[in-house]
Every structure is written in structure tokens, then in C-alpha cells.
Amino acid sequence: MQQRYRRKVVSSRVRRKRFSPFMLIGLSVPVVLTLIVSTVFILPRLGSRAAAVNGxxxxxxxxxxxxxxxxxxxxxxxxxxxxxxxxxxxxxxxxxxxxxxxxxxxxxxxxxxxxxxxxxxxxxxxxxxxxxxxxxxxxxxxxxxxxxxxxxxxxxxxxxxxxxxxxxxxxxxxxxxxxxxxxxxxxxxxxxxxxxxxxxxx
Incomplete structure (x- = not known):
């Protein structure tokens, strides 16, 4: 009985340490979307403003x-x-x-x-x-x-x-x-x- 209990405890600890790939995807999506929005919408506007200054x-x-x-x-x-x-x-x-x-x-x-x-x-x-x-x-x-x-x-x-x-x-x-x-x-x-x-x- 004691050996079975130890195995269950060890196996439960192992399960807790596992990292779900879906969690990684969930965290990455907002970051990627932010980079895309900055590249497509914000940076071109900043560049156009800088280019508009006549020297x-x-x-x-x-x-x-x-x-x-x-x-x-x-x-x-x-x-x-x-x-x-x-x-x-x-x-x-x-x-x-x-x-x-x-x-x-x-x-x-x-x-x-x-x-x-x-x-x-x-x-x-x-x-x-x-x-x-x-x-x-x-x-x-x-x-x-x-x-x-x-x-x-x-x-x-x-x-x-x-x-x-x-x-x-x-x-x-x-x-x-x-x-x-x-x-x-x-x-x-x-x-x-x-x-x-x-x-x-x-």
C-alpha cells in the first residue's frame, strides 16, 4: 500500500510540471498580433510624418x-x-x-x-x-x-x-x-x- 501511494504522489507531481503547448500558443498570439498591428499601421504613419518635413x-x-x-x-x-x-x-x-x-x-x-x-x-x-x-x-x-x-x-x-x-x-x-x-x-x-x-x- 505504501509503494502504491508513493507512485501516485510522484506521478501527480510529474503531471503538475507538464506545460501545455496550447498555453504557449495562447500567450504568443496577442504578442504576434501586437507586432503585426505596429508594423502595418503605426510605423508607416511615423515614417510618412518624418518624410513630410521639407528641409x-x-x-x-x-x-x-x-x-x-x-x-x-x-x-x-x-x-x-x-x-x-x-x-x-x-x-x-x-x-x-x-x-x-x-x-x-x-x-x-x-x-x-x-x-x-x-x-x-x-x-x-x-x-x-x-x-x-x-x-x-x-x-x-x-x-x-x-x-x-x-x-x-x-x-x-x-x-x-x-x-x-x-x-x-x-x-x-x-x-x-x-x-x-x-x-x-x-x-x-x-x-x-x-x-x-x-x-x-x-
């Missing part, structure tokens, strides 16, 4: 960009190729900026004025303030871009008026451009030699 934008330079009125006129951002998607200043990966500086040759004083950038076809939330430029002040502009390539587009000869440089030999710089920078630095160097301007050490 090449154009900045329309207003007329007479080195004048007080030109500085107060908003620059307009637009897609270089609309087929690649729109460009929006509010999108941090497409944002462009313009920084202006004015040097007074008589005093060596430098003033900073940052023109506004808006999307083409929109209006600024507030009217930009018109700068009061010093007599014979020399204005220069520098452009930056968070995307891949920023192209400057003139309006009514603005690129020639501002002596703007977007690249060399038909190839644009990419994320950088400037207007009238050589004249500004020449005036700054003259002011330094005259003791009117002290540049901080680098």
Missing part, C-alpha cells in the same frame, strides 16, 4: 533690406519646391532667422535689430517697429536656418540692393547667408583702429 526652404528678402523700412518689413518663408511639402516658421526644424547689425562709423557704436520672419501669405501678429538708424550707419544682415538648405529670393532687386551672398559659383552655402557683411566688418575694423570699438577677446 529646403526659401526666404524672400524685402525691398531695400539695408534701410530702416527694409529692416521693419517681414521676411517671408516658403518652400523652395512645394512638391516636397510646406515650410513653416513655427516648425523648429524649418525655422529661419535674420539678424541685423548697424555700426555708426562716427562713434563705433553697434546696434542690433532682428527682422521678423513669417510664413508667406500670413501677417505678423504685431507691426514691427521701424529702427532709427544713425547717420551714415552701415547695416549688415546674417541668416541662419535649422533645415538643410536656405535659398534667398529677391523682390524688386533686393538681393542686389543689399549686396546679399547666398553661395559661390552657383552653389548655395546651405544654412547660412549674409548681406553687406564685408562693408560692416571694414567699418568695424576702422573703428577699432581709431579706438572707438573694443572687441572682446575670443
Amino acid at each position: 529646403d526652404c526659401t526666404l524672400i528678402v524685402p525691398s531695400n533690406p539695408l534701410s530702416a523700412q527694409g529692416l521693419a518689413t517681414p521676411y517671408q518663408l516658403v518652400a523652395t519646391d512645394p512638391a516636397n511639402g510646406a515650410c513653416n516658421e513655427s516648425n523648429k526644424v524649418q525655422a529661419a532667422f535674420v539678424q541685423g547689425a548697424v555700426i555708426d562709423p562716427a562713434t563705433g557704436q553697434i546696434y542690433i535689430y532682428n527682422p521678423l520672419v513669417i510664413d508667406q501669405g500670413t501677417q505678423p501678429a504685431a507691426t514691427p517697429v521701424v529702427a532709427q538708424l544713425p547717420a551714415n550707419g552701415i547695416v549688415a544682415l546674417w541668416f541662419g536656418f535649422n533645415g538643410n538648405n536656405l535659398t534667398l529670393q529677391g523682390s524688386n532687386g533686393s538681393l542686389e540692393q543689399g549686396r546679399c551672398v547666398n553661395g559661390v559659383n552657383g552653389s548655395i552655402f546651405g544654412q547660412f547667408a549674409y548681406c553687406n557683411a564685408p562693408a560692416f566688418f571694414k567699418a568695424a575694423n576702422n573703428a577699432m583702429r581709431a579706438g572707438l570699438l573694443n572687441a572682446p577677446p575670443l
